[in-house]
Amino acid sequence: MHRTDGDGAHPQRWWMLGILSLALFAIVLNNGLLNVAVPVLMRDLGADIGQAQWIVDSYALAFAGVLLTAGAVADRFGRKRATLCGAAVFGAGSLVALGADSPGQLMAARVVMGLGAAFIMPGTLAIIVDVFPETERARAIGMWSGVSALGVAAGPVVGGALVGHFWWGSIFLVNLVPVAVVLVGGALLLRESADRAPRPPDPVGALLGTAAMAGLVYGVIQTSGHALTSLPVAGGLAVAAAAGTGFMAWERRHPHPMLDTDLLRRPAFIGASASILLLMLGLAGTLFVLTQRLQFVLGYSPLRSGLAVMPVALAVVLGTLLCPALDRRAGARGCVAVGLSAAACGVLVLGQWGEGYPPVFAGLVLIGVGFGLSMAPTTHVVMSLVPPERSGSTASLDMTMQELGTALGVAVVGSVLAGRYADAVAGVSGAVGDTLYETLRAAELTGGEAGHTLAATARQAFDDASAAGLGVAAAAVACGAVVAALLLPGRAGTKVAEAAVAPSAAGPRETEPSPAHQGSARP
Template identity: 50%
Template sequence: MDSAPHPRRHWILAVMSLSLLAIVLNNSVLNVAIPQLITDLGATTTEVQWIADVYSLVFAGLLLAAGAVADRFGRKRYTLGGLAVFGLGSVLAAFSDGVTELLVARAVMGLGAAFVMPGTLSIIAQVFHGPERPRAIAVWGGVSALGVAIGPVVGGLLVGSFGWASVFVLNIPLVVVTLAIGLATVPEWRDPAATPVDVPGALLGAVASCALVFAIIEAPAQGWASAPVLGSLVATAAAGVGFAVRMRRAEHPLIDLRVLGSKTFLGASVGNLLVVFGLAATLFVLAQQLQFAFGFSPLESGLGVAPTAVATILASGLAGPVTDRLGTRLAVALGLACSAAGILTIAWADGYGQVLAGLIAVGAGFGVSLAPATDAMLSTVPDERGGMASAMNDTMQELGYALGVAVVGTVFHRLYTGSLADLPEQARLSLAGAAQLSQQDGRPDIAARAAAAFSDAVGLGLTVAAAVVFAGALFALATLPTRLPGRGPSARLPAPDQPQPVAAP
């Protein structure tokens, strides 16, 4: 692959960033629309949960296959095509008049997103080289965090003024503009030695990913020992073993398992998983803490979380210089340790000032660590397999997000409900329910006990998250190299006797 800078690389970075923003923003915006969905569509709590979760299930299940398909048959074609499918799903969602239609629309959106996300990263890695590559990846990571953090703000403004359908209408002009610029600026690329897609491997990978994400989603509500969760974990293990066997025996495997033996890949993938884990855990708890404990409105709570995005963007701009100075190992470890310190600060905060300091630390740690960790993952594979590496990176991030919510949600749920086991269900469901019951029954002790239980649950749940993220910092120190090896076609894990990839006509 030609290592000369692409003349339109900054336009391409803008297109890829806008594509990523659309698919990330959608999930965080949707959370604000849930109350209206319940009212307007008559959806049950379970149905609403699946309206949110079916997107993640389809998305996670198809990531690996999508990355491999794009490598073999055209990254531009499948990335922009995925964006078009995502836009179609958004149109269907905006005009849905029932739960079933909305579920189908969300699944279509997940299908499109599965092809967009790995494509954005592999195309960025394709057109940026040398010191510019980690800086471009830092922009990519900053946009991802921005979408997560500003979602509640954008959602609050849209839903309050235009209703729940507006969160899907928002995607349509974004998709149209991005497609128009992308068709004109993004180069096509494919592997001239394209091999048949490993369909059995893709199916096994999809089953393993979907079953694992399902278990993670359901565990906080049903418990890790419940039949559905245990069944899903068994299915994950069985499909995972089958996938590994298939990858070793297939003539044209979906992914090259040799990459899993790389300490660099292992350290980078765990680092990426855990930095997203920390961000997800923090935002999940803050959504409740700011509203229930500090009395913020939904819009105020969205604005209250926004400093995370600002810190991430600023820190992402420093990720390149920090990595140049300290090296990959210390940059990733420093970012994870900073995030862990921020999470711990939020865990025991008794006012928004401390929360703000913690949010800045979490965002800064995310911004500093994500780019060098992602660049390290990409360095373990040849450029012609960039889609595969990007898909694996995105899968780790998706699992990190799901795990962050699930682990902290489980700890929080157990501690909060366990402390109030002798009170009516209304009090155990939420702090707001406890306050309402306390007022109805004239028992201020109920509200006081619930507030104390809530504070302890937040503190201990986020302390667990901080410990996990800090352990990731130590793991990065033990596994990542100080400097990455030179990159280029087949610089790592070469594909023997294969012609070099070229730009597709």
């Protein structure tokens, strides 16, 4: 038996939050850790832009594809057990990635890491919901969301520092320290919890859902080198449509579905999930393009590129601190709509910048503040729609939308970048392959005025293609702002304010029971 405070809360809950936040930071960090290493991977592993997209996306796709199943398994067999097993698998995948010597091996290792991360993610949020009393829960979720946001923003910074000082494999070596701390600290501190009435596994639903997401991402990535009517594109999208339709039909008939279809009738859930998916799409696509643009066009080193992106991480913290005050005045609807609008403006600034770093800094600050304003309210809205015993599966669904957005961001924006660049250099004499790296190598070997002209032409083409990709990312985030303004609950419907970062000295708050259940904050 675990001791509890007088209000039923676990006395070590804040230490637990620290362990869970470290686990979360490690797995979210790996979404963007590879971005600054893409040029180096192209050189060392001979990867083209499509393979680079898959190396980045294989992690997010495996992550998203297994999350719903992982949440159900965690609810059934125990959140602590699922979290620790996931950490072990994640660490094992990192070790495999260290020794990869081909794009295929690295993709496979990233898939293993994604599978491990899928079992860590829902457990972290579900354990928080279980051990924190309702008076502190929103504050804990706010801190958890802040760590998640910081992990996304810090990925390029940490990756740039590691690649700049060591070799590209060091970005996987850094995972081993948090994994060790989580395994030891989690085994000693975390409390086991599970659903009192767990659902049986749904392997058919899991396969259909994963096939739908994989087909969608595959089809989108293939658009960079094939016509929309080609077999790779049309086939991938057809698989996604068929599997997605089958998934929804199966889940509606299944007596114990892995997807709570009732949530799909709740405007608040749809608004929160769609807005965060579109935000992650824009953010992931932006960082994928920006880190390459800084290195290929401006000539930054990986380390300098990571440092150049650092303002977004600091701005995320600022946005998280501003979130409670804005939420008090405008509710989740206003807070998220303002956040996504700011982020869309930031991406647009990055897409239109000419020369110099100041516009990059301004765009990154806008993106980071917008991200920090949006994460906690959307997460709290989703988690407050269900009772605590269903928190694992619901957290999985929320994270699935985030990871699917990440995978689509790299696929969509990266494909626009690759397609526009290939079109621009198709008729340029001396251009080689479908990547800027290959053409720059050809220009270096050519030398003289001809080589200089070829390099300048290729860099300009890449710059223009980057602007087109960032324009698509900005449009996606702007659509998310519209969705948030239309569907999220307004000022009277959310209690994220004060709880996200306010000190506990503010005292307990009374929350109105949710229409969905008694004992959860109203979204």
